[in-house]
Amino acid sequence: MTTVNDHPFVLDAEAIAALGTDPVPIEPYISPDYCEAERDLIFKKTWTYVGRVEQLPAPGSFFVKELPLCSTSLIVIRGRDGVVRAFHNMCPHRGNKLVWDEAGQANSMVCRFHGWAFRPDGSLSVVPEQEIFPGLDLAACGLTAVATDTWEGFIFINLDPDLALGLAEFLGPLGEELGGYPFDELTTCYAWRAELKANWKACLDAFIEGYHVRFLHRRSVADAFEGSADNRYCDAYGFKLYGDHRRLSIPGSSSRTPKPGEALAFRFGRPFVSREAGGPEVPACLNPTRNPSWAFDDISLFPNLALLLFNGSYLTHEFTPVSVDQTIWEGRYYFPPARNGADRFAQEYGACLLRDTLLEDASTLEQSQSVFASGARSTMILGEQEVAVRHLHAVVEDHVQGHPKLGW
Amino acid sequence: MVMMMHTPTALPVGFADLEPFTDEWALDSHTARMRKRQSSDFADVKRFYEAVLPRAEAILTLLESRQVEELVDGELRLLFLMLMFAEVSPAVERFGQVKVPYGFDQLRFPVIAIANMTPAV
Numbered sequence: 001m002t003t004v005n006d007h008p009f010v011l012d013a014e015a016i017a018a019l020g021t022d023p024v025p026i027e028p029y030i031s032p033d034y035c036e037a038e039r040d041l042i043f044k045k046t047w048t049y050v051g052r053v054e055q056l057p058a059p060g061s062f063f064v065k066e067l068p069l070c071s072t073s074l075i076v077i078r079g080r081d082g083v084v085r086a087f088h089n090m091c092p093h094r095g096n097k098l099v100w101d102e103a104g105q106a107n108s109m110v111c112r113f114h115g116w117a118f119r120p121d122g123s124l125s126v127v128p129e130q131e132i133f134p135g136l137d138l139a140a141c142g143l144t145a146v147a148t149d150t151w152e153g154f155i156f157i158n159l160d161p162d163l164a165l166g167l168a169e170f171l172g173p174l175g176e177e178l179g180g181y182p183f184d185e186l187t188t189c190y191a192w193r194a195e196l197k198a199n200w201k202a203c204l205d206a207f208i209e210g211y212h213v214r215f216l217h218r219r220s221v222a223d224a225f226e227g228s229a230d231n232r233y234c235d236a237y238g239f240k241l242y243g244d245h246r247r248l249s250i251p252g253s254s255s256r257t258p259k260p261g262e263a264l265a266f267r268f269g270r271p272f273v274s275r276e277a278g279g280p281e282v283p284a285c286l287n288p289t290r291n292p293s294w295a296f297d298d299i300s301l302f303p304n305l306a307l308l309l310f311n312g313s314y315l316t317h318e319f320t321p322v323s324v325d326q327t328i329w330e331g332r333y334y335f336p337p338a339r340n341g342a343d344r345f346a347q348e349y350g351a352c353l354l355r356d357t358l359l360e361d362a363s364t365l366e367q368s369q370s371v372f373a374s375g376a377r378s379t380m381i382l383g384e385q386e387v388a389v390r391h392l393h394a395v396v397e398d399h400v401q402g403h404p405k406l407g408w
Numbered sequence: 409m410v411m412m413m414h415t416p417t418a419l420p421v422g423f424a425d426l427e428p429f430t431d432e433w434a435l436d437s438h439t440a441r442m443r444k445r446q447s448s449d450f451a452d453v454k455r456f457y458e459a460v461l462p463r464a465e466a467i468l469t470l471l472e473s474r475q476v477e478e479l480v481d482g483e484l485r486l487l488f489l490m491l492m493f494a495e496v497s498p499a500v501e502r503f504g505q506v507k508v509p510y511g512f513d514q515l516r517f518p519v520i521a522i523a524n525m526t527p528a529v
Binding site for chain 1: 461471479490495500510525
């Protein structure tokens with residue numbers, strides 16, 4: 001395949017050809033040993049997205065991020081100096097989990113066991129009955145910091161104390177290319193969370209190919225992602241690899257007739273599937289091939305974040321591994337604050353339709369995992385439209401084998 | 409004879425025909441609306457959708473002239489009716505049943521609040 005609806009199928013043919021066409025092994029989805037290697041060589045080594053800066057509006061604003069595969073919990077908190085930091089959520093005194101709330105506002109974090117208190121910058125401020133700890137060096141008993149940095153308002157952490165590369169270097173050219181997207185205007189969101197009995201890669205796979213849309217979403221939104229009036233398929237195009245990350249474009253049809261409720265949402269606001277999506281007002285950082293039949297760009301940031309950028313709204317899908325066959329999925333839909341009551345309806349229409357579509361997406365994940373280990377097949381077959389899945393597996397394998405492509 | 413008073417639940421003038429639906433369907437949270445759809449018979453969901461659809465343009469024209477924060481009483485209830493309409497629309501317009509056919513269990517995929525980001529209404 002070289003073109004899709006007259007638009008280039010791939011933007012870096014050589015890199016994509018190098019991935020080959022062989023079936024890919026199922027072992028990485030079911031092997032506890034493979035999952036342990038992923039934990040040690042990926043999730044304890046690379047930058048990982050944990051949340052948005054809007055969640056931390058003021059000094060002392062915090063949220064807690066659980067990272068069960070890595071046996072830790074992080075406190076992500078804005079300091080009195082405005083800086084966002086992350087710490088292991090563990091009291092240095094007796095190892096108790098320090099913060100039990102999911103999110104909140106705190107001038108001081110106080111351990112529920114013995115009352116040791118910490119400032120938002122992680123330093124130890126109060127030890128009750130300090131005299132029973134003769135010679136205690138308070139300065140050496142702060143919370144254990146974790147490398148933290150932000151890109152376009154996305155907060156990333158890195159558990160590796162010997163950081164191999166900074167966040168900007170990790171994101172590389174892809175991070176630079178997406179710089180013009182108005183993330184800072186899309187400050188409202190809906191979020192959903194599920195615990196899935198499925199491997200994290202199987203979950204992410206479902207969000208980085210458009211081949212399933214024509215069938216799995218045939219009752220819900222398939223007609224919105226047709227390539228054109230002539231092409232009834234959601235064939236993605238503009239595939240490009242960026243080291244460990246990847247990007248592709250998903251077509252959108254402006255020729256279809258919307259359902260009655262959807263027509264009202266389009267008229268009074270902008271639900272997530274925009275009808276004039278491929279138009280000239282699309283930010284230059286999106287739709288790199290300038291296809292008039294465009295719906296959104298589908299980006300995956302290694303290891304576990306899918307970022308679906310529409311014109312005027314975006315989605316994130318974050319797949320946090322728990323074990324080889326358990327994953328916490330958090331999906332979020334970001335949009336601008338409602339301009340008026342009717343716009344609020346359009347947002348809700350988009351959110352409800354999106355959620356129902358996600359219930360279709362999620363439907364196959366546990367079913368697949370339940371038979372992966374049957375032994376009936378040791379590989380799965382991937383088509384050209386599933387090249388991003390192939391790339392994900394290739395880069396995970398590179399890391400697990402100990403030769404990741406670091407930097408640019 | 410005592411004059412009929414508008415109760416706080418009354419819809420604005422001109423929308424009295426939707427009054428019979430407010431107690432059951434004008435719900436004030438995404439989770440409550442999701443549960444209402446999930447626990448209702450499809451025939452009731454469809455009846456609600458079909459009652460609101462021909463009135464939706466008039467409702468939205470009114471709501472378009474108001475900030476969400478300034479909506480109170482009957483006007484706020486109209487917004488809740490429209491948000492419920494958004495909730496049931498996929499069921500009526502696309503699935504022909506309450507639940508997503510062969511879909512992941514909605515109750516295992518709850519909406520969660522994100523501090524400072526989830527819409528207040």
